[in-house]
Amino acid sequence: MDTSRKPPWLRAKLPSGDGYTAVNKMLGEQDLHTVCRSAQCPNLGECWSRGTATLMILGNICTRSCNFCAIQTGRPTEIDLGEPARVAEAVARMNLRHCVLTSVARDELTDGGASVWAATVRAVRYRNPHTAIEVLVPDFKGRMNDVDTVLDARPDIFNHNVETVERLQKPVRVQARYDRSRSVLRHAKGRGFTVKTGIMLGLGEKIEEVEQTLRDLAGDGIDILTIGQYLQPSPKHLPVDRWVTPEEFNHWKHFGLGIGLGVVESAPLVRSSYHADEQSLKYTGAGHLNSENRLASA
Ligand code: SF4
Numbered sequence: 001m002d003t004s005r006k007p008p009w010l011r012a013k014l015p016s017g018d019g020y021t022a023v024n025k026m027l028g029e030q031d032l033h034t035v036c037r038s039a040q041c042p043n044l045g046e047c048w049s050r051g052t053a054t055l056m057i058l059g060n061i062c063t064r065s066c067n068f069c070a071i072q073t074g075r076p077t078e079i080d081l082g083e084p085a086r087v088a089e090a091v092a093r094m095n096l097r098h099c100v101l102t103s104v105a106r107d108e109l110t111d112g113g114a115s116v117w118a119a120t121v122r123a124v125r126y127r128n129p130h131t132a133i134e135v136l137v138p139d140f141k142g143r144m145n146d147v148d149t150v151l152d153a154r155p156d157i158f159n160h161n162v163e164t165v166e167r168l169q170k171p172v173r174v175q176a177r178y179d180r181s182r183s184v185l186r187h188a189k190g191r192g193f194t195v196k197t198g199i200m201l202g203l204g205e206k207i208e209e210v211e212q213t214l215r216d217l218a219g220d221g222i223d224i225l226t227i228g229q230y231l232q233p234s235p236k237h238l239p240v241d242r243w244v245t246p247e248e249f250n251h252w253k254h255f256g257l258g259i260g261l262g263v264v265e266s267a268p269l270v271r272s273s274y275h276a277d278e279q280s281l282k283y284t285g286a287g288h289l290n291s292e293n294r295l296a297s298a
Pocket of ligand 1: 035036037041042043044045047048052053054271272273274275
């Protein structure tokens, strides 16, 4: 397939408008990173215009080198002890009913950053008692005591991405493993949490492999699944194997729901945190973004 030109369904809104400007300014003031910018998310224009962003904690340099991800790899920065309070303030200033937090992988830390995760969830909860908190975490190398540290802070949604089908784990996310990610998800599910994961299509997976992955995830008790198109962030990253049509994404949505997944968001531009407030409504009861966004009207 010729993948040199993006199909029309992947054209995203360009960043502009008061909402975008307000989010951008606030993030600068709070000195915070977002996965939206660090991972070159195509939805940045739309999400920031809505007054929402996914905050990324523990710095913006990752100890892993996944071949799909635009986040910088290298020696991470020191732990920023003021970050949890600034994240909590940013969530308050965006006036979010549902916030998504994520982080880089910090494999050099003995707890993988789990204690900072827990401190951040608690700080956000304290400052924003009515906001649903979704955590999109790394695998903590499968150390369940570190996963428990995060879970003990009581996030509303526990999200960890398996990213792709089993066969493609190594080329796509070299330091991760399909079975390890699934066991992290099952662990959270076993503790009674709402669990969420996501995969990308267009990395070379076969149809029967996607089917098997969805069956695996349904068997693990996953509540929410996101499926979106892989986009190559730079020529150094894995090439796009194919453009998956909106019709095929729709097929996977119905397939997933039919085998027992609770919510399946499947469309070309779907990302883990894209419209996460709406995906999770069934589980969190949290409302949509407050239409009178404080930032946008500030
Ligand atoms: S989809 Fe998620 S990562 Fe992308 S811009 Fe929206 S909030 Fe940010």
